[in-house]
Amino acid sequence: MNTLSYGLLSLLTKHSRTGYELMQHIQPFWQAKHSQIYPLLALLEQKGYVAFVHVPQSDKPDKKVYSITDLGKEAIRHWIKEPTDDPVFRDELALKVYCISLVDKEHALKLLADRKVYYVKKKERFNQLFDKFKEESGKDLEDLEITDLQFGPYVLVRKAMMKVDADLTWCEWMKKKLH
Amino acid sequence: MNTLSYGLLSLLTKHSRTGYELMQHIQPFWQAKHSQIYPLLALLEQKGYVAFVHVPQSDKPDKKVYSITDLGKEAIRHWIKEPTDDPVFRDELALKVYCISLVDKEHALKLLADRKVYYVKKKERFNQLFDKFKEESGKDLEDLEITDLQFGPYVLVRKAMMKVDADLTWCEWMKKKLH
């Protein structure tokens, strides 16, 4: 079973979700399209790692709500203890910046401004997520313990916030360097 | 032509390199194996974007040293001005952390310690790269301008250093949270 499949199981440990919701919420950790997720969910269901119920909706199209099974949770516990792959990071912007001396300052600033917009939007989304966590959780988020289902998602939001801040700091530093 | 092909051209703007060296030096921006790079270099050569010379070696296997052509530089200038893809980031560790409440504290600490080793090694490599930049460049690195061939590679090393520091900060914060 591939990493994304385990990732889907992982998201389902917090609560049941549809394929569409899984696609949306796995984005910060793993950028996958729905065309990759739906077939994997069918495989996971075949293997008994997840189960789903049909939920008809009047205002929106009907949906399939997936839940993780005990077998699925066992699979996850085994997976966590196995060696972890190195993270994969592919950034077209970095490749462009590498040879930025080939174009003029205006094009460089445009490139940077576009990416800054991307990072600012990302930061806003993480801030909203953080606020939602604060609302949902009764206690102080800093008091969450590893045994709490919210612990993992919470520390990941903090990780994402730290990283996007580092990215924005670089953007600002870079902009100043270009005058 | 795909993004990695442009990336290879980008690295060749600094100086000529072998396929093996390209594979090594593109890693911080794009994790590609040699099996992906060699066929792309052959295509780039066919299209006239790069040219190579055979260099026999006595101590090591013979090599093919690639250089970018004027046509290749034109292709790059066009590429830089086109819209840039969003960065792709895939992290198995994040998926595991999401459901970390399913395992005990010891396994969580192991997971974190392993990743810290990875980040520390990465940081060391970037520090070495930074030192090499300082040696190679005559002037103060902070005085580099966009017109300088070293400018792009330098600002990318700084970006990488900022990000790996953010990652290590998170590791430390996380370790404290686990007691």
Add this chain to the structure above:
DNA sequence: ATCTAATATGTCAATAATGACATATTAAAG
């Protein structure tokens, strides 16, 4: 009225990426 975006699920061809196989040399470590 008409278009666009979001929700919701799915398939499938094309492309990208990985891992294994293949070969050859040298240096260093056990």
Add this chain to the structure above:
DNA sequence: CTTTAATATGTCATTATTGACATATTAGAT
């Protein structure tokens, strides 16, 4: 003496990922 790691280039089958096609509803914008 033997194995391992690094250098160096390549192919190829398998797997992963993307982008296009397909369909249907509702809400909001033009």
